[in-house]
Amino acid sequence: MDLSVIISNNFYNQLINEKGVLTMIKVEFLGPMAQEIIELEAETLAEVATQLQNIESIAPWLDKCAVAVNDIMTADLSMKLTSGDKISILPPVCGG
Numbered sequence: 891m892d893l894s895v896i897i898s899n900n901f902y903n904q905l906i907n908e909k910g911v912l913t914m915i916k917v918e919f920l921g922p923m924a925q926e927i928i929e930l931e932a933e934t935l936a937e938v939a940t941q942l943q944n945i946e947s948i949a950p951w952l953d954k955c956a957v958a959v960n961d962i963m964t965a966d967l968s969m970k971l972t973s974g975d976k977i978s979i980l981p982p983v984c985g986g
Contacts, residue, residue, distance in 0.1 A: 913973045917942070921981045923951055935959070936967040938977055948979075956980040 913933050919925035925948060932938045935957065943949050957964060958978040959971070971977075 913971050913975070915971050915973070915975045915977055917977045917979065919948070919951075919979045919981075921983055923948070923979065923981055933971055934967065935964070935969045935971065935977070938971075939967060942979075951979070951981055954982055956982075 913931065914929055915932055915938070916927055916929055917938065918927045930938060930941050932941065939952065942952055956979075958980060959969060960976055961978070
């Protein structure tokens with residue numbers, strides 16, 4: 891993607907947030923969770939967690955998983971989100 895498009899998109903996302911429109915984010919589920927990417931309206935990770943708890947196939951995984959925002963690991967549920975952020979839900983894995 892062209893850098894000017896990225897800059898333009900980031901500027902547009904900031905304008906949306908300043909006007910009070912809810913933030914659209916994408917949530918991806920890695921590993922054995924077998925869940926398609928979903929889009930949610932949320933301003934913090936706490937709001938994402940609350941919404942995911944209401945999805946029967948995802949809720950049992952949540953207390954076991956790590957979370958990354960834009961590929962950076964975090965456990966801060968008060969973290970503010972920006973439109974276009976990608977939340978990754980990472981279940982525990984074993985290997986040998």
